[in-house]
Amino acid sequence: MKEVAITRTIIKNHMSRLLDRLENDVVIAGGGPSGLVAGFYLAKAGKKVTLLEKKLSLGGGIWGGGMGYKFAVVEENALPILDDFGIRYIKDDNMYAIDSIELASGLIYGAVKAGVEIFNLTSVEDVVVQDGRVKGVVINSSPIEIAGLHVDPITLISKITVDATGHDLEVVRVLARKNEIKLLTPTGSILGERSMDAEEGEKFTVENTGEVFPGLYVAGMAAVACFGGPRMGPIFGGMLLSGKKLAKLIMENLK
Ligand code: 48H
Numbered sequence: 001m002k003e004v005a006i007t008r009t010i011i012k013n014h015m016s017r018l019l020d021r022l023e024n025d026v027v028i029a030g031g032g033p034s035g036l037v038a039g040f041y042l043a044k045a046g047k048k049v050t051l052l053e054k055k056l057s058l059g060g061g062i063w064g065g066g067m068g069y070k071f072a073v074v075e076e077n078a079l080p081i082l083d084d085f086g087i088r089y090i091k092d093d094n095m096y097a098i099d100s101i102e103l104a105s106g107l108i109y110g111a112v113k114a115g116v117e118i119f120n121l122t123s124v125e126d127v128v129v130q131d132g133r134v135k136g137v138v139i140n141s142s143p144i145e146i147a148g149l150h151v152d153p154i155t156l157i158s159k160i161t162v163d164a165t166g167h168d169l170e171v172v173r174v175l176a177r178k179n180e181i182k183l184l185t186p187t188g189s190i191l192g193e194r195s196m197d198a199e200e201g202e203k204f205t206v207e208n209t210g211e212v213f214p215g216l217y218v219a220g221m222a223a224v225a226c227f228g229g230p231r232m233g234p235i236f237g238g239m240l241l242s243g244k245k246l247a248k249l250i251m252e253n254l255k
Pocket of ligand 1: 029030031032033034035052053054055058059060061062122123124125164165166167168170171219220221222231232233234235236239
């Protein structure tokens with residue numbers, strides 16, 4: 001029966017992809033701009049990258065531009081990244097404007113085509129910690145999490161784990177809450193996001209992209225929230241550059 005073939009095709013393909021990703025070079029939590037760009041460059045370099053997104057659709061904070069006006073903005077130094085993805089931009093007032101629909105869909109498509117294995121509807125709820133190092137993620141189905149059902153999670157192993165969960169900094173927060181550890185921040189703790197300063201926030205994001213605990217890296221707004229930088233509003237150059245820098249750092253680490 002056709003119904004059986006449809007169902008078998010879905011289950012077989014999903015399960016074979018998932019089984020292939022029990023062990024990874026890199027697992028990225030969060031499918032916003034920083035996570036997608038990092039995944040793209042790592043996959044292009046031949047790394048086995050799995051990206052987990054808790055929502056149905058990826059793209060994080062891109063879709064709504066600024067206050068729902070559908071344009072995102074980047075500075076000139078982020079243009080090579082857009083060129084790598086084939087995403088178009090318009091020069092305007094010393095800035096570059098991008099249709100946020102093209103930015104979000106272009107980053108997602110680029111990451112998938114580069115070889116990033118993406119699982120949506122998948123929440124990272126904890127990490128695996130052994131020998132003083134993060135060695136993977138503990139995941140659950142988002143609908144199970146949202147319903148508050150008592151269903152235990154499963155685990156994916158990774159050489160490197162990335163917190164690209166944006167403002168909420170979910171992975172680092174759970175690590176810090178459950179374990180008596182010191183993070184690689186100036187105080188050893190999470191410093192928290194500060195109020196708006198677009199210029200400084202953009203710089204801060206890239207400068208603070210990096211390792212925050214052995215095996216665990218932060219990128220994008222998660223780096224800002226972790227290291228105590230200012231927000232920058234709907235300018236996305238720092239997020240894209242953060243993703244690219246992260247890929248470079250991880251490549252060096254994995255050598
Ligand atoms: C799986 C999760 C989990 C979880 C969250 O917020 P994002 O777009 O993140 P960035 O850092 O790549 O980009 C930030 C940018 O969009 C932004 O918000 C800016 C520039 N703000 C400036 C300002 O002033 O406000 O994406 C994070 C993604 C989202 O899709 C979440 O659903 C997802 O991570 N996520 N995925 N497991 N536990 N938590």
